[in-house]
Amino acid sequence: MEWTPSTPGSADYKFLSPTDSYTIEEKAFGGYAMGAFEGEGYRGNVGLRVVRTEQTADGWLVGAGGGTPNPFGDITPVTYKNNYTDVLPSFNVAFDLSEDLVVRFAAARVMARPDYAKIAPQVSVTPSIYTGIGGNPQLDPYRANQFDLSAEWYYAPQSALTVAVFYKDILSYLVNETNEEMQRVETNTPDLSRCTSISGALYNCRFDITRPVNGPGGRNQGLEVAVQQPVWNGFGVQANYTYSDAKANNGDPIPGNSKHSYNLTGWYENDRFSARLSYNYRSKYFVDIDRAAQLNSASSKSLDASASFxxxxxxxxxxxxxxxxxxxxxxxxxxESRPRAYYRNGRVFYVGARLKF
Known part of the structure; x- marks a missing residue:
């Protein structure tokens, strides 16, 4: 964000909100190689991907002195750099045990970068309760070694039964952590046990600030079962269930993990028209630390539909x-006896058209 000061008190006088302003630049360089192999009753591939990530996050430091004048005190630009390289091997193989039975095994090292909001060098505070949320420009990405073994039985035309087990050795994940930080605020009702006066209504106060950090690692192991079965004259059903048991190395829950989830879909399809009706369910899960307290989601469900002509x-x-x-x-x-928020998002409908040229 660019800021050009004008004369204080004039109609066009504007100032930067330093703790809410930032710029992020991310560059990613990658290359990969892959080789395929096959023999009697088996086929697969092995690959290697190398990725270099370079991040630059620019923000503002308040009250350091010698910077640009601002109502919250002098503001000085500050830059955070974070660079990392990931080597990501993968291996996939499939065995045709018979014409209708396939067993697959896969192993890979994987990574996923944090989104920009999580690496932003900024903080947003709630002065009335002395809490806030912010980003962390020094975050490492999500990293894991994952292994999957599945069996697929194509027992009839358009029919399949799949059973899979998985294990993920989680090397690094993201979770929120709350620590006490000094923040500069303007208030007429300061808590003097937390705040010290600077001048007028401007105070330095101790806030409980929640920021993302890299978790200690952990594991996720579980089972997946899926079935697809035509019923009659274009009608059919699909169903799948996943059991996912995830824990951090220190015993904490992994954010976003539901132990049980399933989907049941009824469908109809011909050359002209197709329609689906799906029921989705996931059990309760730990969301994250939010405003210095644990945030959980109760179990949720949804009935969705789609059609195409x-x-x-x-x-x-x-x-x-x-x-x-x-x-x-x-x-x-x-x-659940301590509710935090209820969201009623309502029913959502979409209509559209697809054109192929």
Missing amino acids: NVTENIALTADAVNLTDEILKFYSGT
Whole structure:
């Protein structure tokens, strides 16, 4: 953000909110090599990807002295750099045990970068309760070694039964952590046990600031089962279930992990028209640390629908509906007897058209 000061008190006088302003630049360089192999009854590939990530995050330091004048004190530009290189091997192999039975094994090292909001060098505070949330420009990415073993049985036309087990050795993940930090605020009702006066209504105060940090690592292991079965004359069903047992090395829960989730879909399809009705469920899960307290989500469910009509070979009309039963998302702190937020997002409908040239 660029700021050009004008005369204080004039109509066009503007100032930067330093703790809410930042710029992030990210460069990623990558290369990969892959080789395929096959033999009687088996096939697969082995690969290697190397990725270099270079991040630069620019923000502002308040009250350091000698910087640009601002109502919150002098502000000085500050730059954080974070660079890392990941070597990501992978291996995949499939064994054809018979014409309708395939066993697959896969192993890979994987990574995913944090989103920009998490690495932003900024903080947003709530002075009334002396808490705040901010970013961390020194974050490392999510990293894991993952292993998957599955068996696929194609027991009839358009039918399949799949069973898979997985294990993820989580090397690094992101979780929020709350620490006490000094923040400069303007208030007429300071808590003098937390705040010291600077001048007028400007104070330095101790805030409980929540920022993302890299977790200590952990593991996620579980089971997946899926089935697809035509029923009659274009009608059919699909169903899948996942059991996911995830824990950090220190015993904490992994953010975003539901132990149980499943989906049940009924479908109809012919050359002209297709439609699906899906019921989705996930059990309760730990969201993260939010405003210095644990945030959890209660179990959630949704009934969704979609339809597509082929007007011609090149034109299709589509319609989608999300949350037909108007479910409410419920969040709580620690136990469900301590609700934190209820979200009623309502039913959402989409219509559209697809053109192929």
